[in-house]
Amino acid sequence: MQDIITVPPIIEARGIVKRFNEGSENELEILHGIDLNVRKGEFVSIVGTSGSGKSTLMNIIGLLDKPTAGSYMLDGVDVCCAGDTELSHIRNSKIGFVFQTYNLIARTSAIKNVELPMLYAGVKAKERRERAMELLELVEMKERINHTPDELSGGQKQRVAIARALVNHPSIILADEPTGALDSATGRKIMDLFHKLHKEQGITIVFITHSPELAKETERILTLKDGEFIDERMGIKYAS
């Protein structure tokens, strides 16, 4: 394991508080001052039951939502004060989302789906195509680049989604229950793909799941309950 001190943090969140309906009678505090550090190249999982606040935390990490209080540095940039357009650009360049439900754009070929984040980044067509091909090859989907999501199985869709998440060289991959909609065998393969990407490409992954079994495979497991981290431990393979 790499030395903690010398590796710069990708995510450095301090005292993250999220309250909904602030000021009204229904005010609800979901996150109560969370601290989170993720180092470059780390494979971290956040485990929690539904209602623990992990979706809310993921939205904040993924810059889809803003914390009520606290500070958040992503890859050395303070993102608390960014406006909508700036947040879009940061999401585009620094975060790769992998969703439980794949969220591929319907009626659009696999390669076009993978190209999409580059389109928003303003990459030229030829370059987009080459990079998309490269990533589809990495996730072993080279044979199906022109298939639309309708024509792909769940596991294949998730592979395309992973390729799409990686396409802009993001600082982190944010995977929200990526195996949740898959049968266990297919889910296994997707997990293997994440391990491969982590080991071979040194990609930073934040893996959100309610399954402690899958979480154990990762380097570090954070357990979230009622809006607070209650436990932090090393993964099985990395424990010693």
Add this chain to the structure above:
Amino acid sequence: MLLENVKLALSGLLANKLRTFLTMLGIIIGIASVIAIMTVGDAMNKSVMGSMGDMGVNNISVFVTQKMSEDYDFSYDSDVREMKDKDYVSEDMLTDLSEHFEGRIEGISLKKSVGEIKVEDGKKYANINLDGVNNTGLKQNKLKLLSGRGFSANEQKESRKVIIVSDRYVENMLGGDTAAALGKTVETVIDNKYYTYTIIGVYEYSESSSGGMSAGKNRKDVRTSAYIPLKTAIIQLREKTLYDEFEVVARTGEDQGVLSADIQQYLNKKYYKENDAYETYSYSMKEEIKSMESMLNTQTYAFAAIGAISLLVGGIGVMNIMIVSITERTREIGTRKALGATNGYIRLQFITEAVVVCFIGGILGIIVGQFFGIMACKMMGYSGSASVGGIIFCVLFSMAFGVFFGYYPANKAAKLNPIEALRYE
């Protein structure tokens, strides 16, 4: 980026062909009705303006008319007295007028209609319309002489019995050789009196100079004009050299509206101030044509505006379907936002989609409208043609329509909260 959006919009639209077509149908019908109306309207205007233009655009018509009642209720006095000699415009007045307006006018065109006459010689016959004209008047008819000449000053002054006939007349009566016809005589009976004229000129008859009067008639029966000197006609009619109407030919470059008003004012002030019942009234053909044209255009635009109502309905249809489409694609919008699409990009995407629908609908509408417009023109006997300006306007207008009706739904999409959009089932 824009090209990508257009491609994206097209693939989205193709995925839902029936819905896209039905949405477009509103635009197609709207644009088609506007184009069809404009095409028919343009053709009608051109036809009306064309026939009016033949009547001499440089002329100012002056005629003697009843004085308007004092209280300006725009009604004429019904029991006004008959016109007497002093009410007519005399030769002296015309001379005075020509001198006063010298430099501004080319001349005064005078015409006396003798009548419609059938000239017969055994089995041969020809219908003519006999007019006495002065030389300015003759010039106004823009005759193309095939042989011979016009009237000389002496022939006018001495009221000689000379005549200019059409080639059709020569064809009917004299075998068709226009040069040989010169010097031959035209013999006719008017009011039981026998007249003989010597042919000094033959002009080429054309359909347009007859104002379409010949339509449907046998070539032989077509009535053509024949001209004799003005004074010859006056003597024959046993009239005095008095006129109740005449035309002033304006110099080119002269403002005809102003000239017309000046002439009327000059005559009325000098000659009709003391007259109890009559005065002159003048109008310029050009001004008349202008106001006629603007009236016809207004009419066309009014009809087109009614057609535009269906376009509005079509536009609302586009807006409606855009809202449905955006609701259906909420998750897609959320995903796009998560992947880094800015609000502006999402907005552009959906506006592009609306514009593409409206643009394609507009093009189809123009084709359909053009087709029906030209068909309608053919049926009514006008020559209809596509108005390029109208087409360009409609293409741009339909695209603007897309922006207008696409903006609200697109903006709604752009402002979606990404978290809620991603969670949308």
